[in-house]
Amino acid sequence: MSTVLPDVDERVGLAWEALSAVEDPEIPAVNIVELGLVRFVKTRADGTLEVGLSPTYVGCPATEVIRTSVSVALRAADIGGFEVTQVLSPAWSSDWITAEGRRKLHAYGILPPERTVSNVRDVLRADRPMACPRCHSVDTETLSQFGSTPCKALHRCRACLEPFEYFKCI
Amino acid sequence: MSLDSPAVDAHAVDSQALFRYVLRLGDLSLVLGQRLGEWVGHSPAVEEDLGVANIALDLIGQARLLLTYAGEVEGRGRDEDKLAYLREQDAYFNAILAEQPNGDFGQTIVRQVLIDAFQLELYERMTNSLDVRLAAIAAKSVKEVRYHLRYSSGWLVRLGDGTEESHARVHTALELLWPYTVELFAEDDLDRLMADSGIAPRLSEVRDAWMQRIEAILTEATLKLPKDRPHAWHGKRGQHSEHLGYILAEMQYLQRAYPDARW
Numbered sequence: 001m002s003t004v005l006p007d008v009d010e011r012v013g014l015a016w017e018a019l020s021a022v023e024d025p026e027i028p029a030v031n032i033v034e035l036g037l038v039r040f041v042k043t044r045a046d047g048t049l050e051v052g053l054s055p056t057y058v059g060c061p062a063t064e065v066i067r068t069s070v071s072v073a074l075r076a077a078d079i080g081g082f083e084v085t086q087v088l089s090p091a092w093s094s095d096w097i098t099a100e101g102r103r104k105l106h107a108y109g110i111l112p113p114e115r116t117v118s119n120v121r122d123v124l125r126a127d128r129p130m131a132c133p134r135c136h137s138v139d140t141e142t143l144s145q146f147g148s149t150p151c152k153a154l155h156r157c158r159a160c161l162e163p164f165e166y167f168k169c170i
Numbered sequence: 171m172s173l174d175s176p177a178v179d180a181h182a183v184d185s186q187a188l189f190r191y192v193l194r195l196g197d198l199s200l201v202l203g204q205r206l207g208e209w210v211g212h213s214p215a216v217e218e219d220l221g222v223a224n225i226a227l228d229l230i231g232q233a234r235l236l237l238t239y240a241g242e243v244e245g246r247g248r249d250e251d252k253l254a255y256l257r258e259q260d261a262y263f264n265a266i267l268a269e270q271p272n273g274d275f276g277q278t279i280v281r282q283v284l285i286d287a288f289q290l291e292l293y294e295r296m297t298n299s300l301d302v303r304l305a306a307i308a309a310k311s312v313k314e315v316r317y318h319l320r321y322s323s324g325w326l327v328r329l330g331d332g333t334e335e336s337h338a339r340v341h342t343a344l345e346l347l348w349p350y351t352v353e354l355f356a357e358d359d360l361d362r363l364m365a366d367s368g369i370a371p372r373l374s375e376v377r378d379a380w381m382q383r384i385e386a387i388l389t390e391a392t393l394k395l396p397k398d399r400p401h402a403w404h405g406k407r408g409q410h411s412e413h414l415g416y417i418l419a420e421m422q423y424l425q426r427a428y429p430d431a432r433w
Contacts, residue, residue: 058310059231088235089306091313144217145321146224150314154217170313 008043011079015041015049018077025065026149029108032066036096039087049074049082054092056170057150094151094169105167109133110152113169132157133164140164183367189244190263191364192304193253194406196236197264200254201414202285203229204421205272214275221321225282228314235307255425259414266405267350269413276329276336277343282322283387284347288354289315291379295371304369323387330391337392344388345396352401355380360406 006014019041020033032038032053039052053070055063067084074082094113097105102112111133129138137159145168147154152165206226213219237250267285272278293315296308329336355377357365364370388395405411424431 055231055310057228057231057314058235059227059229061227088310089302091306091310093313144221145317145324146217146221148220150224150227154220168317170317 006079008047011049012041012043014077014079015051015074015082018073018079019051019070022066022069022073025062025069027105027108027110029104029110030097030101032070034098034101034104036092036098036101037066047081049079050085051082052085052087054087056092060150062149092170094167097167106133109164111155111164111166113167130155130166132160132162134162135160183363183369185243185245187360187363188301188369189240191360191370192236192240192243194263194265194360196233196240196253197262198268198285198289199229199236200233201262201264201417202268202281203227203233204417205268205270206278206282208272209275209278218275222278225318225321228311228318232307232311232314235310239303239307251425255422259410259418260408262410262414262418263406263408264414265350265353266403266411267347267354269405269411269417270347270350271413273343273346274339275325276339277346279322279325279329280340280343280347283319283326284351284354284384286315286319286322287380287383287387288351288376290319291376291383292371295376299370300368326387326393327391330388330393340391341393344393348396349399349401350403352398353403353405356401356406358406 016033016038019038020031022032024030024032024035027035035056037054037056039054040050041052042050044050051070051074053067057063070084074084097112105112111130114130130140131138132140132155135157137157139158140155141158143154143156143163145153147165151167151170153168154163155166156163203226206222206229209222210219210226213222233254234250237253241248241250241253267281270281272281290312293308293312297305297312299305299308326340329340331337355373357373361370361373365372385395403409403411405414
């Protein structure tokens with residue numbers, strides 16, 4: 001070994017720091033830690049760091065981009081050997097978006113997921129009116145269950161007439 | 171990139187059987203996703219273009235997970251791409267309903283409701299599979315399938331309970347597609363082996379739940395439940411309608427013409 005690596009705790013800390021700087025490619029307002037996509041950073045017996053990442057939606061093209069960005073960021077952070085693992089179970093939930101992540105989504109004009117996923121009936125049916133993230137009116141309507149990305153639905157505010165996106169709860 | 175969930179456990183069934191079963195699931199998603207993709211740029215409105223494309227994307231995502239797993243189970247070095255792009259028609263094991271033509275938007279919606287409800291009931295139960303990898307894939311997929319059914323059943327209700335014209339069209343589509351649903355639930359030796367091994371739910375159980383759901387949706391859509399007719403479809407064993415060949419020709423063209431081409 002020619003290079004001297006920082007100790008394990010420090011490497012894990014550096015990894016988290018680097019991961020916090022990785023933006024979501026489709027919603028650059030939030031990073032992947034705030035979205036709850038990073039499931040763990042742990043050290044293997046051989047010293048390799050293992051980073052667990054979850055996909056939001058299985059077919060989401062952003063997943064591939066995120067995986068690449070994570071590798072680039074970790075390599076740049078000089079944390080030594082690492083491996084990125086895909087974590088399917090338990091499946092990612094929009095409940096895992098952090099409070100800060102929700103705040104940033106809202107400020108960006110995307111309504112964060114309203115309810116917890118424990119209420120499956122809600123996901124399947126009923127549509128309560130969403131409050132417009134711009135003018136806060138609840139006089140809004142659903143335009144489409146599917147928006148510009150798999151994770152969002154498209155709504156419109158009848159008060160300020162602006163369309164807005166809603167991050168679906170899943 | 172590795173996956174966290176290890177492959178099937180020690181008391182596993184014959185790997186060739188599991189391979190074929192996982193392909194049944196994966197091919198259903200892949201072929202339906204490819205069919206839905208045909209709507210992109212042709213949907214009745216931009217919102218429907220987005221909706222259908224998003225569902226197609228989810229289905230292809232499911233197919234990727236399932237085909238990757240199938241390749242690992244088979245153990246002959248075939249990955250998702252090799253399985254998707256380099257298998258002949260008789261090595262595809264999807265039920266024939268998935269490959270039926272899109273028809274008009276109503277016909278696409280009818281096909282979608284029938285399969286969404288099937289996948290929902292199947293995956294919900296498969297989250298308890300003894301095969302931990304299938305359980306994980308099912309748990310992930312079922313969340314997305316709920317949104318698919320919400321979309322498709324919402325449209326079926328609007329069209330069925332809509333104008334005379336829209337009602338007549340989805341009625342015709344339902345009569346046309348209904349016979350193909352029998353194959354989804356026709357339990358053969360492979361389905362039985364998977365249920366006996368705790369890998370998959372019993373299809374009779376899935377069918378009961380599916381039927382309840384479909385009846386409720388059809389009632390709201392003011393559509394009558396068609397009569398069951400004996401079926402002679404064996405897509406699950408690799409005997410397909412003439413449609414699958416055309417789907418594969420388009421999907422596989424590039425890999426056949428330029429083997430191993432990459433983005």
